[in-house]
Amino acid sequence: MGLVIGTAGAAMFPFVMPSSSQPNASLTVWDSVSSHLTLGLMFWATLIFMPLIVFYTSWAYRVMRGKVTLAHIRANEHTAY
Numbered sequence: 001m002g003l004v005i006g007t008a009g010a011a012m013f014p015f016v017m018p019s020s021s022q023p024n025a026s027l028t029v030w031d032s033v034s035s036h037l038t039l040g041l042m043f044w045a046t047l048i049f050m051p052l053i054v055f056y057t058s059w060a061y062r063v064m065r066g067k068v069t070l071a072h073i074r075a076n077e078h079t080a081y
Helices: 004-013 036-063 069-073
Strands: 015-017
Touching: none
Parallel strands: none
Antiparallel strands: none
16 A cells, blocks of 8 residues: 555655646645754654653553453442543
8 A cells, every 4th residue: 555655656756736727836845845944843843742742642541551341330430520
């Protein structure tokens, strides 16, 4: 599946969104790139926040692991919501 998508992308290069009505208005790879400042800021934001997101997600999965059985629900039916 990845090779099929890669083949389609390679066949369309350098166009990301080709225009059928006006070929001059097509979006190319070079037209769709952000500025160097934006790419740098997003790199550092990803470097800082991605480990936090992975840590929180793994913590949440660890806390909520296991099956909820009918016996567990009956034993804790009077807990606060």
